[in-house]
Amino acid sequence: MSSIIQLLPDHVANQIAAGEVVQRPASVVKELLENAVDAGATDIKLIIKDAGKSLVQVIDNGKGMSVTDSRLCFERHATSKIRLAEDLFSLSTKGFRGEALASIAAIAHVEMKTRQDQEELGTQLVIEGSKFIAQDVAVLPKGTSFSVKNLFFNIPARRNFLKSDTVEHRHILDEFQRVALAHPNIHFTMYHNGSEMFNLPQSNFRQRIVNIFSGKTNEKLVPIQESTEIVGIQGFVSKPEFAKKNRGEQFFFVNDRFIKSGYLHHAIMAAYEGLLKDGSQPSYFIYLNVPPNTIDINIHPTKTEIKFDDEHALYAILRSSVKHSLGQFNVAPVLDFDR
Ligand code: ADP
Numbered sequence: 036m037s038s039i040i041q042l043l044p045d046h047v048a049n050q051i052a053a054g055e056v057v058q059r060p061a062s063v064v065k066e067l068l069e070n071a072v073d074a075g076a077t078d079i080k081l082i083i084k085d086a087g088k089s090l091v092q093v094i095d096n097g098k099g100m101s102v103t104d105s106r107l108c109f110e111r112h113a114t115s116k117i118r119l120a121e122d123l124f125s126l127s128t129k130g131f132r133g134e135a136l137a138s139i140a141a142i143a144h145v146e147m148k149t150r151q152d153q154e155e156l157g158t159q160l161v162i163e164g165s166k167f168i169a170q171d172v173a174v175l176p177k178g179t180s181f182s183v184k185n186l187f188f189n190i191p192a193r194r195n196f197l198k199s200d201t202v203e204h205r206h207i208l209d210e211f212q213r214v215a216l217a218h219p220n221i222h223f224t225m226y227h228n229g230s231e232m233f234n235l236p237q238s239n240f241r242q243r244i245v246n247i248f249s250g251k252t253n254e255k256l257v258p259i260q261e262s263t264e265i266v267g268i269q270g271f272v273s274k275p276e277f278a279k280k281n282r283g284e285q286f287f288f289v290n291d292r293f294i295k296s297g298y299l300h301h302a303i304m305a306a307y308e309g310l311l312k313d314g315s316q317p318s319y320f321i322y323l324n325v326p327p328n329t330i331d332i333n334i335h336p337t338k339t340e341i342k343f344d345d346e347h348a349l350y351a352i353l354r355s356s357v358k359h360s361l362g363q364f365n366v367a368p369v370l371d372f373d374r
């Protein structure tokens with residue numbers, strides 16, 4: 036009897052996996068920025084053209100890659116960040132799936148330049164649709180540069196599905212801001228079509244928030260600080276009188292990773308009970324630190340949703356901490372003001 040089952044060739048498997056990891060130019064921005072952070076960079080530049088549709092480039096001054104690694108990094112499940120399944124529960128890096136570069140290289144034209152500090156020369160490499168096109172030795176600055184061009188060149192359906200430049204640019208800004216907010220100790224710059232959009236010097240959380248969202252933000256912020264065995268909380272919430280009609284700046288970070296959580300959002304809203312006009316939304320920038328073995332990050336490829344061991348305790352601690360800070364800063368209720 037003949038069999039009809041076959042293993043998919045790597046480039047096909049990569050293209051399928053890419054569907055999950057890379058939805059739009061902003062996904063490339065997120066993965067490249069996170070790799071630069073993981074590489075220990077202190078300076079990261081993001082350059083985009085046409086809302087990332089023609090170019091997404093990330094340049095870092097991190098640890099770079101050896102000649103061998105500069106090819107290996109494009110293999111699927113190739114990662115320097117974990118070795119064992121157990122390592123998932125002591126993660127200190129953004130990446131660990133070893134999927135991003137393989138996926139991106141499967142559906143775009145990628146040019147990479149990289150040099151390790153101790154090496155005199157670096158490696159320059161071109162890969163298109165999972166095919167290595169060229170590899171050379173080159174004189175390069177320390178660190179790594181990835182240029183990703185012509186995203187979805189070989190998947191027209193995906194390319195046509197991209198939204199207007201305005202929308203795609205918005206998504207890129209979101210990803211850039213999330214990474215920049217999580218890492219105020221890193222100098223970030225961003226350029227779009229040749230003009231500088233952001234230049235964020237190394238600083239602290241408060242200053243980084245102000246640098247991204249304008250100087251006026253500073254007076255709106257109430258600091259949050261809490262430390263228990265389950266969680267350390269730092270960050271800022273906005274004074275109730277600055278609440279907005281629509282959800283504006285609402286950010287959760289867990290162990291330096293931006294996450295979304297409707298449940299924790301609810302905890303914050305509960306802390307504002309009686310302080311907000313109907314339907315208005317506070318801004319918040321909440322940095323949670325939890326023991327890595329009490330969360331599961333590997334429930335979604337983009338890792339923006341995570342599972343906490345003790346969600347209920349977290350909820351209670353966060354709510355009371357925010358409530359306490361709002362009270363301390365003598366925040367008066369603004370209810371019934373103009374009804
Ligand atoms: P992951 O980040 O999950 O490990 P990636 O596909 O994003 O998977 O990257 C694969 C590997 O390539 C990383 O584990 C890392 O060793 C290397 N790498 C990627 N980007 C960089 C960079 N900017 N600087 C140094 N090494 C990098």
Ligand code: MG
Pocket residue numbers: 066069070129130131133135136
């Ligand atoms: Mg990665």
